[in-house]
Amino acid sequence: MRKIKKVLIAAAMVAAPLLTSHAVAAEYPNRPVKFVVPWPPGDLEDVLTRLIAEEMSRETGKPASVLNKPGGGGVLGASSVARARADGLTIGSFVADLVTTQLVSGNAPYDQDTFEPVGIFLDYPFVIATKADAPYSNLQELAEYSKSNKVSLGHFGYQALPTAITFKAAEAAGIHFSSDAPFDSNDCSTLANGDADVINTTTQQILACIKSGEVKLLTSLTNERLSIAPQIPTLQEETGIAQTTWNGLFVKKGTPQAVKDKIASIAQKALKSKKVQQLVENTGAAVFWIPESSAKNMISNDYKEAESLLKFMQK
Structure with missing residues (x-):
């Protein structure tokens, strides 16, 4: 009998995190979601982020909006995401600079561990x-x-x-x-x-x-x-210079994995829409989805490249 109880307790301990994760995903978002674009409206990251926000509203039934917050080379908007809670209700739509060159140059009031990527979705033309x-x-x-x-x-x-x-x-x-x-x-x-x-x-x-x-x-x-x-x-x-620049979705570090996964799922669905395909045809942009783990590796490599570029700029 005691062995059975031990087995049941062990099974419950394994299942608990899974149940909690599903519960978090099911409840997210419980309030309006804000996507922060650190640039003026109208460019590609803004247009695509608005389409993702629209899809989130449709999927969840909760309002999702885009807040354009330009200034300081994007640092002003990124800083507002850095001050937000790690709950996925504030999502940054960031160009590569904000987690590479702006950090290397010491212009950002946040560090490499402030954000976590949800995914990278755009190679800017x-x-x-x-x-x-x-x-x-x-x-x-x-x-x-x-x-x-x-x-x-x-x-x-x-x-x-x-x-x-x-x-x-x-x-x-x-x-x-x-x-x-x-x-x-x-x-x-x-x-x-x-x-x-x-x-x-x-x-x-x-x-x-x-x-x-x-x-x-x-x-x-x-x-x-x-x-x-x-x-x-x-x-x-x-x-011979091969480096390009990209844009991705970021949340505050510590945001539950289930929340990040839900954001990623919604974003990927939005990026497959006819509106996005038309945008790609009109602008020559490359739209795709690089998931969190691969995005982290990409950011790490680009950070090293940014160090090299900024040394060149300071010559």
């Missing part, structure tokens, strides 16, 4: 672009032109990963920027108003101008050539 009538159409021509002419660069901030990649590419290609300036948004107006001659941005921000023919692309900071501009070489083809 970052590009280097200029006005259509610019007297250069590729990096080699830009390098030659910059030897005797002033060329200004617009970017997303000195700790932004695409900025560091762009400066490294400029050195490799022999491009001299006479001046540069950070902007929260690098769109058609940045070029049209003369704020910059060349900009580092995403196709989403200049899509209208690409389609109208007012803006041309010099190269893309992507793994493969953009589907919307297959004639434009990648930065890797031009300079």
